[in-house]
Each structure stands twice: as C-alpha cells, then as structure tokens.
Amino acid sequence: MCAAASLILGGVGGVLARRPAGRMIVYGGSLAIAVVALLAALAQLALGIAPDPLVVLPIGLPHLGASGLGMQFGMDDLAAAFLIIANIGGAAASLFALGYARHEAEPWRVLPVYPVFLAAMNLVVIAADAYGFLLCWEVMSLASWALVMAHHSEAATRRAGVIYLLMASAGTLALLLCFGLLAGPAGDYAFAAMRAVPRARWIGSAVMILALLGAGSKAGLVPLHVWLPRAHPAAPSHVSALMSGVMTKVAVYAFIRIAFDLAGPPAWWWGLVVLLAGGMTAVLGVLYALMEDDIKTILAYSTIENVGLIFVGLGLALAFKADGMMAAAALALTAALFHALNHMLFKSTLFFGAGAIQHATGTRDLAQLGGLIHRMRRSAVPMLIAALAIAALPPLNGFASEWLLLQAILLSPALPQFGLKLAVPAIGALVALSAAFAAACFVRLYGIAYLGRARGTAAAAAQETDRWSLSAMIVLAALCVAAGLLPGFAIDLLAPVTHALLGARVSTQAGLSWLTIVPVASRQNAYDPLLIALFIAISAVIGALALRRFGVRITRRAPAWGCGYQEFGPPARTLITQYSPSGFVQPIRRVFAGVIFRAHDEATLPLPGEAHPARLNLRWSDPAWSLLYAPLIGAIDWLAGQTNRLQFLTIRRYLAFVFMALVALLGWIALWG
C-alpha cells in the first residue's frame, strides 16, 4: 500500500536530506502519496469500492495467539473516514512545506522523519491487529518526537521533548494494558478475534478507562494535555499542523476503535465519564488559549478545546448507544467525526498562517505583531476564513459541526438515567461557553496580529509568504467554506461509518431542497447554510450601502488606535495606545481565570516624581501541574530518595538482604511449593 512507499521515501529522504533537491522530492512524493491514499479512502466511503479486506504481512510477533501469523492491515469504513482526515492534512502540509521548508536551517533533521511520521499515522489507522497498531503508534510517537526536537538547540524545546516522551510512553502503556485485557486469556491480538471474545462487564469498563487514558493523553484531554502545548508549537509549522490537525485525530480514532468497536456493549456511565472529560477539556483548553501570548501555543491550546468538543460528541454517542438509542448515537458520532474533519481543515490552515507569520516576522509573540493584513494581504484571507470557522460562525464548517453536536445534546432528555439527564445539559452549556470563548480567542488572535498597526519593528517589515504555502492555505480554506456550505454531503459521506459501528445512520441529506440539513427528521430542526450565507451577504451589502449613503461624509485618515496621540508625539508613541493581547482578555481573566488558574494582575504605578514606567505583572499557574503533576513528581522524588539509601549500606546489610530473600523464597517453597 501507499504507506510502504512513504516509508521508502523516508529512506530516500535520509540520503538526499543534505541536497537542495531533497526537499522537493520528499515533500512532492509525500504529497503524491497522500493524494493517492486520500482518493482510495474516498472511493471506499463514497462509492463502496473496497480493496482487499485484510492484508496479512509475513512479519510480526510469532506465536501470538491463534492467528499469530503477522501484522494485519485492513481498511474498513471507520479507517477510511480517518484516512481521509489524515491524508487531506498530510497532502496540505506537504504542499505547504514545498515552499515553507526552504527556510529550515537544518533540513536533514526533518526530511527523513517526515514521511515516516505520515506513514505511521496512516498505518495506525489501517492496522487490524493490536501488535501492528501499537508498533505503528509508537513509530508515530517517536517520529513526531524527532520532529519536535528538530530545533533542539532551544532549552524549552528539549524540555518539551522530555515531557512528550514521558507522556507518550505512559499513554502507550495504558493502550498496551488495554489491548492485553481485550485479547483476554486466549491472547489473540487480531481485532476480529477481539470482537468475538466474551468478556465480563468490569473488564470492558477497565478497557474503556484505559483507552480514555491512552488515547486521551495523545489527543490532549485535560489533565493529560501538559505535553501538547509545549510540543506542538516547538515543531516546524507544517509538522505542528500535522500534529494538531492529524495526530490528535489518530488518537480520537484509537478511542473510537476501542470504545465503540472492540470493547463490547457499553455501560451507561461510560458516556458520562467521557462527557465530563470532554466538557472540562473544552472549557479549560480555550481558557488556557486565552491566557497565552504565543500564537502557536494559542493554537495548540485551541486544539485541546476542539478535542474536548469531539470527545463530548463521542461521550454522547456512547451514552445513547448504551441505552439503545442508535439513531441519536449516530447523530452524536457523526457530529464528532465531522468536527474532527473540520478541525483538521481550519487548524492546519491556522498553523500554516502562524508559520508564515513566524517566518515573516521572526517572532510568535502576539504582543510584537499587528497590522499584518497590510503586508500579508493574500495569506490574511485564508487565515480570516479559518479563524471565523474555528470561532463557529455560520455559514462555515465549524458552526455546522457544533450545531450538529448541540442537536445531539438536545436529544438527551430522552435518556433514562438521571445522572445523564442532569449532566448532559450542563455539558451543553460548557460546549456553548467554550464556543463563545473560542470566538473571543480568535478575535484576539486575528485582531491583534493582523489588524491595527505593527507593535514591533519586525512586524512592520513582514513579507508575504511564498506561493506553495499560500496555495496550501487557500485550498484548505476553500475546503472549510465548501464543508460549511454543503454539510449534507459530509454527513452522507460519514453515514457508512456510523452504520458499521452502531447499525444506524443519520438520514440521507443529499435530496433535500436548498441543500438544507435536517439531522433529526421528527423534530424538523433544519440548518440551511446556503440561505444563511445569502442572508449574510445581502445584509452586509445593504449595511455597507446604508453607511455610505447615510453616514457622516466628512472623513479624516488617521492611524488606527491612534487615540489622538498622533497629533502630538512621534508615531512610535502611538503604537502602544493599541489594545495589547493581555489587555484584551483582562475581563475574561478577571472573571474566570482568577479561580481556575490563580491568575493575579499586579500593577506597579510610579509614584509622582519617579521616572520609571508603570508595569503590569501577570502571574498564573497551571492547575494540572500544581494539583496533579507536582505531587506526582514529588512522590517519585521521595521514593527515589528512599531507595537511594540502598546504595550506601554496609556489605553486611547487603548480604543480609540476599540471605533474607533466599530464606523467604525457601520458606515459600516449604510452605506452599
């Protein structure tokens, strides 16, 4: 299959990495392979043309269960859906990198690993046995780690790498235990065999919790997210886009595969656990994003928020499935999958744009940017579209999937358990809150970076990015608009997946008039993106005309946010009268972050007669660190300190240890042998 070609390309990349042509070959090849894989997956989902159902490779672990022949790979509908997500992202990132990677200082650190990373993500999705899955999962983790460490000379990057490695190993350990429980005593690690194994209820529950931990740590569920906002921004921008847009979706795939496909019938509280994790992740993720000033870190935290939304959809689907409401479950699952696709589209665009900004200005600090819309005219447009989409504004795709999610939440009163009846509307409120925060977050990002005037000299001298990068951003933004205007086709495309997993599907949307979507036929809740787009366009034109017609005729051209200073001082003086990024979020910070992040603003004002400027100090702490990780690290340190004493015993004590161990073992044999 295609992935093998990608792996070979990795080897080629290793050889060619130091030559200038290597970049074109590697990224061009990756682009071609990703497009082929995308077409294959599309063909399966849309047209039902499936390749061989199962390919068994002659390599693998011997003696592993009854069918322990080798690694198995196969593409079912779920895998095909995620292959589409992975390969759109992969193709776009390769296209972007054709131009962007020209600026890479040490391309040989990226080129050999990049195709391996792409191939591993594809292979995880099509793996059909636990060994192949875990192997490719680890290759994916290691390859992404190597890409994160591409700029290893910075201390923050090295720290991010260490944290990432630790969290990735912990997550894989959870998945390993999870598959061990799934395989049961027979030890057959093929997915087909796992589905057939009957297992006790508590084992299924343990499997679900372990899958939530293992996949959740990769996807970035709070509080397992700590590595994500450090590692994603540290990588080169096209890799950041892949990690945020695609790798988190591979983790979502792992959770869906285990919880919906392999673990057997769910208990009702599974959905509640996943819902709570998702809701908390969504709100906290976007609150973190609001606190940050680094554009790529903001995007990484926003990824956490969107993963939370996806997990809310998955939790709802689990809850509905446990109670046999398959149509509602299909709606929730469709919403989650659709949002996964959408998030890949707009988050990749945003990371590309952030990469373009970083290259153009040499900084990622929002407080140094501003006014880029004048100097990066063309890349500002796809960035605007992506920012609108991620802020869930109609008629774009982010609104479509979040609307579907809310429709699924509105079906929750039919659930019989009171815990769910009470919790789901609360989660719905959290979803709405996080959508509002996301809008604030991206108004801040776009407004500070692109509007106003340059806050630093670097931003004033920014240059437009190259054509390859621009074309990748435009393609993805166009897909955002298309998915937003025509969500019915995306829903129909995902229908085979829900049908395979749940035995139900959202009713066909293609035949409805005006391309409306009506996900729940009985309720007649309809969303018509085309009409809304038309309405927005007409009202905007009318508004503009009316302003022109009835507005004040006297115009005066002055710098934005001048606040009158332009009349007096030098122009540089007026730059600081603009909104600053931390000033913009101060209301939200005061209201929400004071409790959650223990955020504290401290203004030091000069006394009369003093010459130094006023300062605003902002301190905040991460509750995940202070509540979970710091005590954990402390406990490990304490334990290590205690064990360290073993290093400094006298020889007689060591001998006594050996002697006691021997006697204890002999005693064991004597008593129970």
Place this chain on the structure above:
Amino acid sequence: MSSATALSIAHVLAGALVLVSFMMLYQDRLSSVINVLALHAAVLGCAVGWQAYIQHAPELYITAGLALGFKAIVIPIALHRIVERFGIHRQVEAVGGISLTMLGGIGLVALSMVVMLRTAAHADALAREDVALALSVILLGMLMMVTRRNAVSQIAGFMSLENGLILAAAGAQGMPLVVEISVAFSVLIAFIVIGVFLFRIRERFDTVDSTALDAFRGEAS
C-alpha cells in the same frame, strides 16, 4: 562393602560437615574461626574423597586433594598471617547472642530439610538427605557471613558456604564436569575475597580509589 554402608558413611561425613559449620558459628576469636575453617575443609576433603571412592570417579580425588591441600592448609595459614599482621588475632568479636544464632541455624537446617522433602519427594531418600545437608551447610555459611562484622570471619563464612556447594556437586552422581565446576567456584571465591576487601575499603574511605589510601597514609604526592 555393601552400598548401604558406603552411603551411610557418606551421610556421616556430610552430617559432620554440618556439625563443623555449627562449631564455626559460635567461635568468637578470629584464630579459632580460622582453625575451624581448616577443620571444615578437611572434613569436606574426606567427604569428597569418599564420594570419589564409592562413585569410582577419579576426578573427584582431585577435588578432594584441592580441598585438603588448598583450603585446609594454604588458605588458613595465609589467613592466620593476615590476622597476625593486622594484630587482630586476639580480638574478640561481639557477635550478639550466640544462642540466638544457634537457634537460627537450627531453624535453617530444618528449613532445608523441609524444602528438600517437598521438592525432591521422588528422589532417592539418601541422595535427598545429602543434598539437604549440603543446603544446610550453604545456609549456615550465609548466616555466618551475615552475623559477623569482621571481614576475615565473613571470608570464613563464605568459604564454608562454598564447601557446601562442592559437597552438593560431589554428591550428585553423573556429573562429569565436577572438577571444572569446583575450580570455577574457587576462582569465584578468590574474586569474592577481593570484593569483600574492596567493600571494606570503600566503607572506610568512601571510595575504592587506591590514591585515597595513599592520601590516608600520608604518601600523596
């Protein structure tokens, strides 16, 4: 001589080895510990020699000779000289509760008997007893090492432990490589003896670096 008598004599010799091990446990003077160690090796030599005779295994005579010549004569003399050079030959070691140690030793012998009864239930009764006695000697040697503070008596304990190993190896019939094994164990012993001294040095000076020793003796350049 009937085979029952031959085995009984082997048994008596192995039992005597256990007895000598007990004798070693309650010696509190270093020179008497070394003397008992010599006696221990001599008894081992007799036991192995007897095994060589009844098994018609000439290579075991070499092992017996090694035990008698090397462990019963050379090493004790060398240890005596070391002790005298250190000036600790009259030193009384506070061992702490001879009676407790003896009780522990009795418990260990009982433990090894029970273990052998359970694990080797199908084996020939006499062979089983032989191995059980050898295991007792090993455990008593370990007990000796654990309860003593002085490196020399720890070496004595280890030597007796190793004697137990050789007894077990010689008692097991059809073991053609027994000579090589005993030589290998002897090498191991030498290694451990050095190791013990290294440990003692480290314990005293916090390092095994010999320059620290030089510095301690005021010879540092």
